[in-house]
Amino acid sequence: MAERRKVAPTKLAHIVFRTAAKQPMLDWYREVLDGEIVFDNAFIGFITYDDEHHRVAVIQMPDIATPERVGPGLHHIAFTYANLDDLLHTYERLRESGIKPAWCINHGPTTSMYYSDPDDNKVELQIDNFPSMAEATAWLHSPAFAENPIGVDFDPEKLLADYRRGVPEAELKKRPNIGPRGLPPR
DSSP, X not given: OOOXXXXXXXXXXXXXXXXXXXXXXXXXXXXXXXXXXXXXXXXXXXXXXXXXXXXXXXXXXXXXXXXXXXXXXXXXXXXXXXXXXXXXXXXXXXXXXXXXXXXXXXXXXXXXXXXXXXXXXXXXXXXXXXXXXXXXHHHHTSHHHHHOSSOEEOXXXXXHHHHHTTOOHHHHHSOOXXXXXOOOOO
């Protein structure tokens, strides 16, 4: 028997949705991810936003029932942007298209905006708040994170205004201390 060694994937390749509304889903993900549709036919479409052949696929299943949202299942998927400027640019672009975040929160390690797609799946657009993963991981072991592992809500319009006024990015990404906090209501 071969010696046990860690063999991890090199990347997350893609996400596939099944839906009764393929075109609205394709259009939404293309807009949100600033991607392009690389293939689309009557039953499946593929989107990419980088050098991967596809990152999101949507399968048309006309007879699929709307799922009950209170049971177990996937909570959300997340996409990371390079910096605060890119995240805020994306927020503005989506806002101008009529797509607004459902929830904005500074988790500590990330500043995140959560959106709902046409099937009500949650999509997190985020940036890393620390210069290195080691610093972010260390923060997860801090008393501040233990007290509030969820984060602090923020107003994206205020964040955008502060950013444009020249408030230093490190200050904008620093999570304020609001004391204990549990999970938000469903």
